[in-house]
Amino acid sequence: xxxxxxxxxxxxxxxxxxxxxxxxxxxxxxxxxxxxxxxxxxxxxxxxxxxxxxxxxxxxxxxxxxxxxxxxxxxxxxxxxxxxxxxxxxxxxxxxxxxxxxxxxxxxxxxxxxxxxxxxxxxxxxxxxxxxxxxxxxxxxxxxxxxxxxxxxxxxxxxxxxxxxxxxxxxxxxxxxxxxxxxxxxxxxxxxxxxxxxxxxxxxxxxxxxxxxxxxxxxxxxxxxxxxxxxxxxxxxxxxxxxxxxxxxxxxxxxxxxxxxxxxxxxxxxxxxxxxxxxxxxxxxxxxxxxxxxxxxxxxxxxxxxxxxxxxxxxxxxxxxxxxxxxxxxxxxxxxxxxxxxxxxxxxxxxxxxxxxxxxxxxxxxxxxxxxxxxxxxxxxxxxxxxxxxxxxxxxxxxxxxxxxxxxxxxxxxxxxxxxxxxxxxxxxxxxxxxxxxxxxxxxxxxxxxxxxxxxxxxxxxxxxxxxxxxxxxxxxxxxxxxxxxxxxxxxxxxxxxxxxxxxxxxxxx
Ligand code: MSP
Numbered sequence: 001x002x003x004x005x006x007x008x009x010x011x012x013x014x015x016x017x018x019x020x021x022x023x024x025x026x027x028x029x030x031x032x033x034x035x036x037x038x039x040x041x042x043x044x045x046x047x048x049x050x051x052x053x054x055x056x057x058x059x060x061x062x063x064x065x066x067x068x069x070x071x072x073x074x075x076x077x078x079x080x081x082x083x084x085x086x087x088x089x090x091x092x093x094x095x096x097x098x099x100x101x102x103x104x105x106x107x108x109x110x111x112x113x114x115x116x117x118x119x120x121x122x123x124x125x126x127x128x129x130x131x132x133x134x135x136x137x138x139x140x141x142x143x144x145x146x147x148x149x150x151x152x153x154x155x156x157x158x159x160x161x162x163x164x165x166x167x168x169x170x171x172x173x174x175x176x177x178x179x180x181x182x183x184x185x186x187x188x189x190x191x192x193x194x195x196x197x198x199x200x201x202x203x204x205x206x207x208x209x210x211x212x213x214x215x216x217x218x219x220x221x222x223x224x225x226x227x228x229x230x231x232x233x234x235x236x237x238x239x240x241x242x243x244x245x246x247x248x249x250x251x252x253x254x255x256x257x258x259x260x261x262x263x264x265x266x267x268x269x270x271x272x273x274x275x276x277x278x279x280x281x282x283x284x285x286x287x288x289x290x291x292x293x294x295x296x297x298x299x300x301x302x303x304x305x306x307x308x309x310x311x312x313x314x315x316x317x318x319x320x321x322x323x324x325x326x327x328x329x330x331x332x333x334x335x336x337x338x339x340x341x342x343x344x345x346x347x348x349x350x351x352x353x354x355x356x357x358x359x360x361x362x363x364x365x366x367x368x369x370x371x372x373x374x375x376x377x378x379x380x381x382x383x384x385x386x387x388x389x390x391x392x393x394x395x396x397x398x399x400x401x402x403x404x405x406x407x408x409x410x411x412x413x414x415x416x417x418x419x420x421x422x423x424x425x426x427x428x429x430x431x432x433x434x435x436x437x438x439x440x441x442x443x444x445x446x447x448x449x450x451x452x453x454x455x456x457x458x459x460x461x462x463x464x465x466x467x468x469x470x471x472x473x474x475x476x477x478x479x480x481x482x483x484x485x486x487x488x489x490x491x492x493x494x495x496x497x498x499x500x501x502x503x504x505x506x507x508x509x510x
Pocket of ligand 1 (some may be wrong): 009010011012013020021022024025050196232233235259260262263264265292293294295
């Protein structure tokens with residue numbers, strides 16, 4: 001029976017069109033989804049848009065477009081981006097959908113039923129840009145302007161009737177949960193920040209707003225809309241048809257295996273979300289991973305800073321797979337990463353074109369000329385061949401463990417090292433000097449082709465179109481990509497006619 005795996009991206013605000021930061025979260029999630037799928041898991045991969053709240057209402061007002069129409073338009077650009085990025089998401093949720101609103105209202109009623117919500121009055125700071133409430137000690141004044149210290153976004157004073165969630169009550173259970181589940185919040189550096197935030201004391205959380213109407217109505221009190229974060233976080237459940245606990249999706253996929261998010265929204269996911277879930281007696285997700293930021297000129301990319309990098313422009317210039325490869329390889333996962341076109345070009349030229357692309361081209365041209373264009377059949381492995389092939393056997397379990405611990409750096413280093421070693425193997429074995437020993441010549445060619453097959457399997461989660469293009473010459477279809485076959489060195493079909501792999505990646509002139 002297939003094992004299940006549920007991964008989510010944050011749902012994006014459709015306040016402006018997507019930028020590279022959004023593309024990054026989605027590409028990384030797609031990497032994990034594809035990896036798990038080829039490792040035999042039944043994967044549910046969710047992304048979508050977070051469409052309620054004052055931030056969106058104001059953005060629509062500024063654009064002079066009716067709010068839902070505004071959301072329709074920008075949400076569509078995120079949906080289109082999912083296609084452009086070649087994401088394998090199984091669903092795309094919008095918080096303005098009926099299925100979602102019903103789930104949110106149900107969850108609200110559960111919280112009310114459990115006496116976790118009460119009506120009172122909120123007086124304090126609010127950042128519309130972050131959709132977050134801040135305490136006095138989280139605010140600073142710069143040039144006479146009040147802003148949140150963490151995000152530098154403007155805050156405004158709010159004084160209105162509001163429902164509150166008894167967050168304070170969950171302080172100890174949360175700390176205990178973090179202790180009992182050491183990998184619940186990752187990376188470790190971020191986990192420490194969350195724990196110290198909770199240890200500093202949690203105040204009850206305002207979970208409704210009365211002064212605007214763009215949101216999910218509080219059941220039985222339509223003067224209030226539900227706080228956009230309580231609304232948004234519930235998407236992870238509503239997409240599984242919560243509260244229908246007998247629903248297949250819910251049964252198979254909850255609790256989620258990983259919520260992949262940016263570090264900026266860790267507090268909502270690692271404090272509020274588990275508290276809401278505990279309070280409504282719903283199991284908690286297994287892991288919250290807060291990745292770093294993509295920086296542009298040393299700063300987080302954002303509309304207000306005007307330093308946005310448009311993923312579509314980069315894809316148009318270099319192609320999608322080089323961008324995916326670059327982001328996965330060069331932004332050390334869990335840390336911030338400054339992205340530069342120069343480094344992207346280096347990756348494209350050295351790893352993809354010179355290394356992998358060149359290997360594929362050389363070996364297939366050699367096969368055409370010397371093996372009648374067929375995958376050699378009569379082969380006899382020697383120690384040298386088995387040594388390089390067995391490297392995959394020896395590392396398969398390690399690769400799986402590393403990915404389960406989100407160690408992308410190890411995974412990609414293994415691939416790059418294997419590419420170099422394979423190029424070296426082909427050179428050192430000199431098949432062109434073995435024309436009087438055809439079994440040897442055939443074995444070297446077969447071994448190299450088989451490694452290209454194995455490497456393409458491992459590259460598939462990173463550069464899926466390129467990997468499929470290569471595998472196509474071996475007559476291997478997407479649904480035949482299975483990690484477990486990495487240990488089989490006789491996977492390729494002997495005697496199969498194969499084409500020359502032409503230029504996989506075009507080098508950029510520098
Ligand atoms: N709508 C909320 C999330 C709700 S999830 C229940 C939100 N949306 S957002 O559009 O502002 O940002 C979503 C995510 O995009 C961030 O958490 C992060 O994952 C990603 N990024 C946005 N800017 C980024 C960078 N500059 N770098 C990397 N990722 C960043 O927050």
